Amino acid sequence: MKLRSFLILFCLLLGQTAHAERLLNLVNIQGIRSNKLVGYGLVVGLDGSGDRTSQTPFTSQSIKNMLDQFGVQSDGRVDLRNVAAVSVTASLPANMQPGQTIDVTVSSIGDASSLKGGTLLMTPMKGMDGNIYAVAQGNLIVGGVKAQGRTGTGITINLPTVGRIPGGATVERTVPSGLSKSRTLLLSLRDPSFVTARNIERAINGVFGSSEAEALNERSVKVKVPLNSDQRVTFMAMLEQLNVQAGDPPAIVVIDARTGTVVMGGDVKLRQAAVAHGNLVVQISEKYNVSQPPPFNKGGRTVVTPESKVKIKGNNPTHVFLLPAGATLAKVVAALNSVGASTTDLMAILEALKKAGALEAQLKVI
Incomplete structure (x- = not known):
């Protein structure tokens, strides 16, 4: 029984390590910048x-x-x-x-x-x-x-x-670095997250001591560093190699209105919703009619009159498809592709789903 519990715990630790990232990839160090x-x-x-x-x-x-x-x-x-x-x-x-x-x-x-x-x-x-x-x-x-x-x-x-x-x-000249003047070091998270900040605090305290790091907010973690320059370099080298479990990023759908690019994260989900999709085609035709006077009519003149015809018709029959609750990105894309939605249609559908409260993600237009 103990061996089984140990194996389960070991597998869980392996799963966490597989998703862990180096601390250097998650933060910027205050005082070290270009x-x-x-x-x-x-x-x-x-x-x-x-x-x-x-x-x-x-x-x-x-x-x-x-x-x-x-x-x-x-x-x-x-x-x-x-x-x-x-x-x-x-x-x-x-x-x-x-x-x-x-x-x-x-x-x-x-x-x-x-x-x-x-x-x-x-x-x-x-x-x-x-x-x-x-x-x-x-x-x-x-x-x-x-x-x-x-x-x-x-x-x-x-x-x-x-x-x-x-x-x-x-x-020709060195830029003074604030790293060598302070007793504390501030780590700024590149992607703000309370979970990541707390995990960074735990990882540092687990290696260097229980009071060496303190998470200030979702963007900053304060760390105590040695005053001796040699010890400071060794401390920073060890700090960079720490593996930290990063928090799950928020679900975001990014729409580039200029290029028509739509990027959706894999964790984007939908609540149950029905979507009707149909295309309208507007056809406008122009032609000109020429009216000429009878022969030998001195008072008559040639007149050109335009004639316009406007016709609106449906290019494709209207499609109605149902998105089940909790639908993932793969199901959303498959459903939209099944109705032949273009990039412009996709942007309009996503905006409508967000307004209807069915899209469980942040919608960002750039």
Whole structure:
């Protein structure tokens, strides 16, 4: 009898472990985040696909300012089609040290047709506080291609005005991390859930002690961390490897009204409901009647009169189908497919079911 009970308990634990997720996949750690950087620069070496002076005068001004810094005098009439003004963006990960490199994205801000083959000149990259945190420079990798004939007809594949430079920026300044200054650590749940927050608290306390973690709400869990930096790193490494049983996500139906995409979770259920589905087809035909006067009638004139016919008819006979109580996603989709419902019909049916109180799910329209 004891062996049987042990086997049952063991199977239950295996079932829980199979659905457990790493803590790192469920939360974001306060103080450990990336920071956005942006800069303004010039891309040179383009084969006639750069900015036009008449449309982007700031490109010529930037070239003139750069030449003045190197002691090269110019009369201000700079017309270089192999130069493009660009914005340079990057994401600076937490705890990056000076000398390390990060990837950058280069985008045209003028009327350049392509950045292919270009080289980004040295560009300082600033954060929100106005300080320079990295310096970017290097050869661009552009995946897009654009070809155009003399008549203006052409073809464009992907985006030739956007490129990347892997490791193209060198970090010059470290962003202070709040992780090393606080005695406590705040874990922010990516998907708010009281069940998940409570399970995280139990998992941490089960390994490190009964009072190390405290669930504040459905979004945050407070954890005590060591003050010693070496111990803190070891503590965080163990914390990341914890397996936590995540709570079941809420039943949600997402409707993208722009593309007609409908996504339903597998736990979407319905109460008993009857749905009538039918399509109407509106046919409108236009024709013109020409009335001409008799021959040799000087006062007569030709008159064109339009004639319109509008007819409405049912394209398919009306379908009525019954959804039993507790119907799952598979049954809902099968029932809707059986009546030939299109994506637009599906969105209308789901909205009507929600208003009727038969849809046990959140309805989100994006």
